[in-house]
Amino acid sequence: MGFGSIKRYLVIIPPLMWLGLFFLIPFFVVLQVSLSDPALTRPPYTAIFTWDSWFPSGYIGDFENYAFLWSDSLYWRSYANSLKIAAVGSFICLLIGYPIAYVIARANSRTRNTLLLLVILPFWTSSLLRVYALIGMYSPNGFINSSLSFFGIIDTPLQLMQTDFAVYSGIVITYLPLMILPLYSALEKLNDDLIEASSDLGAYPLATFWRVTLPLSISGIIAGSLLVFIPSVGEFVIPALLGGPDQLMIGKTLWTEFFNNRDWPVASSVAMIMLAFLVIPMMFLRNTQGLKE
Amino acid sequence: MADRATDKGQKPFLRIHNISKHFAEVRAVDEVSLDIQQGEFFCLLGGSGSGKSTLLRMIAGLETATSGHIEIEGQDVTNVPPWSRPVNMMFQSYALFPHMNVEKNIAYGLKQDNWPKEEMDARVQELLDLVQLGEYGKRKPNQLSGGQRQRVALARALARKPKVLLLDEPLSALDKKLREETQRQLVAIQKEIGTTFIMVTHDQEEAMSIATRIGVMDRAKLIQVEAPREMYERPANKMIAGFIGQVNLFEGKVSRKGNTQIITSVDTGGTLEVSEKIALADGQVIWVAVRPERILLKTKPKGRAAKAINKANGKLTDIMYLGGITHIQVTLDSEHPVRITISEHWDGDEAKLKLGDAVEISFEKRAARLLVS
Structure with a gap:
């Protein structure tokens, strides 16, 4: 091993240590908690190993919590609903984000930078603040309802809060930039000549879009959708503030288990299953990008 | 400008009449008129910024003319969108679709025209043979050399049997030896299929060796249109005399x-x-x-x-x-x-x-x- 490669390893050690300390160890802590039983102790769970001085002498953990999750439909419905909301939310973001990304990518370089700044700008405010702003818009005496009744269009306020619509608009307002940026980067690489060649070869603009633009931006579509989908699945703030009480989402369920029921082992197993759900699409992303190279 | 074609009393195949293109304040093409006959291999020659590419793109419909009009076989196509024009273009960058293999690239235009499957396959094979790429049909563009890509682009542009084939500096990306070889192939293919070719180039030797007629452009104007020999013997002005040879x-x-x-x-x-x-x-x-x-x-x-x-x-x-x-x-x-x-x-x-x-x-x-x- 030459000096150069030693240096390369030295460079990679600090981030690896960081990941080990703040990602891998907490991961094993949660995994361990998920295999234990709740107890009236502090912390409120039992150990999964028996100890003989310094060495573990026996394993007493089990998959009881996972079996419990399986048996209670509340959890399955939470997962299913979370996945549905995340999937539909990502799709809405895609529908809104694609034209925006397309316009930005086709703009001349000066307007392009301004538009990109406008896309990123909302990120400079707290996402909590943006969700609260939506409450100000949607609540019975909020902006939309008071405007509509002011113009005499409605008599009684519309039910906007605590609906799917409110949750989806929360997801869009929070995560849209994460959709636009990878789409923009894919569309920006798209050569104008290809679009022109397609028109020249007899393709109407819509055919050009389906056969050239869309297939060549697929990497941006996948990346953007995953960037929106993954955090949306575990989203807690948006369904808690904008969704109704019957709006089951796994982030909310996890919160309830952890803070209201103080059942850390069940909460941990909920988290582990959610992680599994998220790792699968991540591996899908890795594979599709691997195929490209 | 005296035009030999109209002197003979024939109806021109492609007629460009007083066409101009202005980009904001800049005149890219300024009142150019030109008649081109069926089966010609016409070269538009000029330095960079002379307006030759803009003129070609207006014939393709990729730029809209500010004024003037273009006729193909007597039909005014000035405002016809590119997808409805009976012309095809070979791009300087080749513009091959990277997500499609060679066959699909060539078949792209045929698919837009809803050719039946068997005829389409036969046509693709015919074109692959024409450009001597018979065995490369399943390759993706990034698995081809520059010269091979150039030939795929040619085959794709010829697939729909365009009335006019436009070539935008098609050989500029090739090295000198390959370029000369490709020039000969291009002339041979043009003779074989008899399609009207209009090629843009900045290389006067290339224009001299390929073209039946050359049109020299300078600062948005078409200065002189002549066959290569006449252009060399009777240049219209100092610029052309120095540009051609x-x-x-x-x-x-x-x-x-x-x-x-x-x-x-x-x-x-x-x-x-x-x-x-x-x-x-x-x-x-x-x-x-x-x-x-x-x-x-x-x-x-x-x-x-x-x-x-x-x-x-x-x-x-x-x-x-x-x-x-x-x-x-x-x-x-x-x-x-x-x-x-x-x-x-x-x-x-x-x-x-x-x-x-x-x-x-x-x-x-x-x-x-x-x-x-």
């Missing part, structure tokens, strides 16, 4: 001596005579253009002629031996440089030429061309 220009001033007009030149220190008869005004400044291979070189001049016509003395300042031919530079007594090309048919002994030798140059009346601009 090399040229020596001798500046002259028209004056009157008794009843006859004479042209005196500071460059040669004598008078100039040409065989053409052009009406000139007294005091007018003109140029006499002579190609390097048509200047006669004489070593050991015998003194200086008193009233030298088309003749000057100078000394050798550069000799560049290239095998078959030798390029020589002579600096005249007036400090005016003259380029001369001599071949092995020269009656002197090329090997005995030395830098600094006193020489005499001259040219015949019929070898010179008079230019007024």
Whole structure:
């Protein structure tokens, strides 16, 4: 091993240590908690190993919590609903984000930078603040309802809060930039000549879009959708503030288990299953990008 | 501009009439008119920014004309969108679709026209054979060499049997040897299928060797349209004379001596005579253009002629031996440089030429061309 490669390893050690300390160890802590039983102790769970001085002498953990999750439909419905909301939310973001990304990518370089700044700008405010702003818009005496009744269009306020619509608009307002940026980067690489060649070869603009633009931006579509989908699945703030009480989402369920029921082992197993759900699409992303190279 | 096609009374196949394109304040193409016949291999020649590519793109429909109109077989296509025009273009970048293999790239236009599957496959195979890429149908563009990509782009542009094929600097990305080979192939293919080709190039040698006619563009205007030989023999102005091949220009001033007009030149220190008869005004400044291979070189001049016509003395300042031919530079007594090309048919002994030798140059009346601009 030459000096150069030693240096390369030295460079990679600090981030690896960081990941080990703040990602891998907490991961094993949660995994361990998920295999234990709740107890009236502090912390409120039992150990999964028996100890003989310094060495573990026996394993007493089990998959009881996972079996419990399986048996209670509340959890399955939470997962299913979370996945549905995340999937539909990502799709809405895609529908809104694609034209925006397309316009930005086709703009001349000066307007392009301004538009990109406008896309990123909302990120400079707290996402909590943006969700609260939506409450100000949607609540019975909020902006939309008071405007509509002011113009005499409605008599009684519309039910906007605590609906799917409110949750989806929360997801869009929070995560849209994460959709636009990878789409923009894919569309920006798209050569104008290809679009022109397609028109020249007899393709109407819509055919050009389906056969050239869309297939060549697929990497941006996948990346953007995953960037929106993954955090949306575990989203807690948006369904808690904008969704109704019957709006089951796994982030909310996890919160309830952890803070209201103080059942850390069940909460941990909920988290582990959610992680599994998220790792699968991540591996899908890795594979599709691997195929490209 | 005199157009030979209309002189013959034929209806032009492609007619460009007074077309202009302005980008904001810039005139990219300024009132260009041009008629092109069926089966021609026409070259638009010009430097960068001359407007040649913009003109080509207007024929393709990729740019909309600011004014003027374009007709193909008598049909006005000025406002027809690119997907409905009977022309196809081969792009400088080739613009092959990276997510499709060679066959799918070639079939792209046919699919848009809803060709039946069997006919489409047969046509693709025919084109693959035409461009000699028979076994490469399943490859993706990034698995091909530059020359192969160029041929796929050609096949794709020809697939829909366009009435006019437009080629935007199609050979500029190839190295010199491959480019010459591809030029020959391009001419052969054009002859075989008989389609009208319009090619844009900045390479005058390429235009000379390929084209049936050349149109030279400069600063948004079409300056001259001629067959390569006529263009070389009778350039319209100094710019074209220098652009198409090399040229020596001798500046002259028209004056009157008794009843006859004479042209005196500071460059040669004598008078100039040409065989053409052009009406000139007294005091007018003109140029006499002579190609390097048509200047006669004489070593050991015998003194200086008193009233030298088309003749000057100078000394050798550069000799560049290239095998078959030798390029020589002579600096005249007036400090005016003259380029001369001599071949092995020269009656002197090329090997005995030395830098600094006193020489005499001259040219015949019929070898010179008079230019007024």
